[in-house]
Amino acid sequence: MTAEEFEKEAFALRPELKALASRWLGTPDDAEDMVQDAMLKLWAMCADLRSPIAPLARVLVRNICVDHMRRHHYTLSIDTTDVPDLSHGAADAECIDRMMAVVDSLPTAQQIVLRLRHIDGMSMADIAKLTGGTEVSVRKVLSRARKAVREQYLHKM
Incomplete structure (x- = not known):
C-alpha cells in the first residue's frame, strides 16, 4: 500500500475508530490517544498492508483499548438495583x-x-x-x- 492510499483510508476510518475507542474507554481524550497509537502501528506496517485496512484497524483499536484498561485497572460499577438488600431483617x-x-x-x-x-x-x-x-x-x-x-x-x- 502506498502512503497516499494509507492516508486516504486512515482519514476515512478515523471517526469510526474514535467512536469504537470511546465506547471501550468512555473518554474522548483517551479514545483519541488509542486511535493515534493504532494509526502509528498501521503506518509501521504500511508497506505490507492491502486495502481495506478497516478490519485490522478495528482489531488494533480494540486490543489497544483492552491493554490500556488492563494497565490502568479500570473497573466498572455494578448496578445493584436488582440485588436484594439482606440487611433489613431477612433471615x-x-x-x-x-x-x-x-x-x-x-x-x-x-x-x-x-x-x-x-x-x-x-x-x-x-x-x-x-x-x-x-x-x-x-x-x-x-x-x-x-x-x-x-x-x-x-x-x-
Missing part, C-alpha cells in the same frame, strides 16, 4: 435455604462444579482433575452454573 438461614434450593435444581455437573469451587474452595485445576475434564470446560460449567443460580434466585424473589 440468613432462609436466604441460605433458598440459595441451596436453587443450587439443588441445577444439572448435576453444574452442581458438582459449583459446590467444589465455592463450598470446598478447590482450584480450577483440581476440579478438572477430579471431574476428568479440562480447566476450560470447568470454567464454562462454573460460569453457566453461576448465571443459572443468579437468574433463578432473583426470579424467585
Whole structure:
C-alpha cells in the first residue's frame, strides 16, 4: 500500500475508530490517544498492508483499548438495583435455604462444579482433575452454573 492510499483510508476510518475507542474507554481524550497509537502501528506496517485496512484497524483499536484498561485497572460499577438488600431483617438461614434450593435444581455437573469451587474452595485445576475434564470446560460449567443460580434466585424473589 502506498502512503497516499494509507492516508486516504486512515482519514476515512478515523471517526469510526474514535467512536469504537470511546465506547471501550468512555473518554474522548483517551479514545483519541488509542486511535493515534493504532494509526502509528498501521503506518509501521504500511508497506505490507492491502486495502481495506478497516478490519485490522478495528482489531488494533480494540486490543489497544483492552491493554490500556488492563494497565490502568479500570473497573466498572455494578448496578445493584436488582440485588436484594439482606440487611433489613431477612433471615440468613432462609436466604441460605433458598440459595441451596436453587443450587439443588441445577444439572448435576453444574452442581458438582459449583459446590467444589465455592463450598470446598478447590482450584480450577483440581476440579478438572477430579471431574476428568479440562480447566476450560470447568470454567464454562462454573460460569453457566453461576448465571443459572443468579437468574433463578432473583426470579424467585
